[in-house]
Amino acid sequence: MCNCIKRMSKTVGRLLAAFDFDHTIIDGNSDTKVRDLLPVDKIPEEVRRLYRSDGWTVYMRSIFKILHQNNFGKEELLREVRNIPLTSGMDELLKWLRSVDSEIIVISDSNSVFINDYLINSGIEVDRVFTNPAEFNESGCLEIEMYHLQDWCSLSTKNLCKGHILEKYIQGRKNDGVEFSFVAYIGDGTNDFCPSLKLGENDITFPRVGYSLEKKLAVTKSKEAYMLKASVFPWRTGTDVKEALQQRLDNLCKL
Ligand SMILES: Cc1ncc(COP(=O)(O)O)c(C=O)c1O
Ligand SMILES: [Mg+2]
DSSP states (O other): OOTTGGGHHHHTOEEEEEEOTBTTTBSSOHHHHHHTTSOGGGSOHHHHTTOBTTBOHHHHHHHHHHHHHTTOOHHHHHHHHHTSOBOTTHHHHHHHHHHSSEEEEEEEEEEHHHHHHHHHHHTOOOSEEEEEOEEEOTTSOEEEOOSOOOOSOTTSBTTBOHHHHHHHHHHHHHHTTOOEEEEEEEEOSGGGHHHHHHOOTTOEEEEBTTSHHHHHHHHHHTOGGGOOOSEEOOBSSHHHHHHHHHHHHHHHHHO
């Protein structure tokens, strides 16, 4: 690693690393892991039908209610999420990012209770988390709200457009006087496609190998319509991402 990385803000500028949560930072899906505490016959057909590819907040709200009715409390839900392992190499990647001049944000369609508890419990420090706000009410039922209600992006769920959040964050930091040398977006799912398209030609999108973002980006390569500008670097472990970022930083330092 070249020794100018520590002084990056004065040399090549700060790096923004934007992470998805489910199947990216953690090796599983926090919502479905908690839902699966319930025996299948406890989820009625009308609740099952609430699950839609354009948004699952309404479905998860009902699932959390059923969990509460079946006496699954805060401790059980949080234990289930904490038991999902970090994806291989993520700890190393996140710690390394903290040692260079970078900002780390998480943009996820899970919820604030699961993500904040998991990050605190794993000793992972990030700068911002953007997700659906949630809290346990007085009777111990987890209540979840939509992050926003959007109608401008058909690539995203109705309650959370990750591309919009990413763009607003970058613009907000620019207004604060912080310009990123480049952006790394690390994700796995269909909902990570919109933010990947928002990246510029100096940026990198990291789709997890074998997951739907990788497939969507592969199709996009042959479709001019989407106009993907960023480089694509498929990853299997956090170490793969770290090595690619290290390489990019080294190259920038040499310029
Ligand atoms: C129920 C549910 N929760 C969460 C997610 C994805 O969350 P994230 O944005 O953290 O990957 C999905 C993805 O399909 C989902 O179906
Ligand atoms: Mg994901």
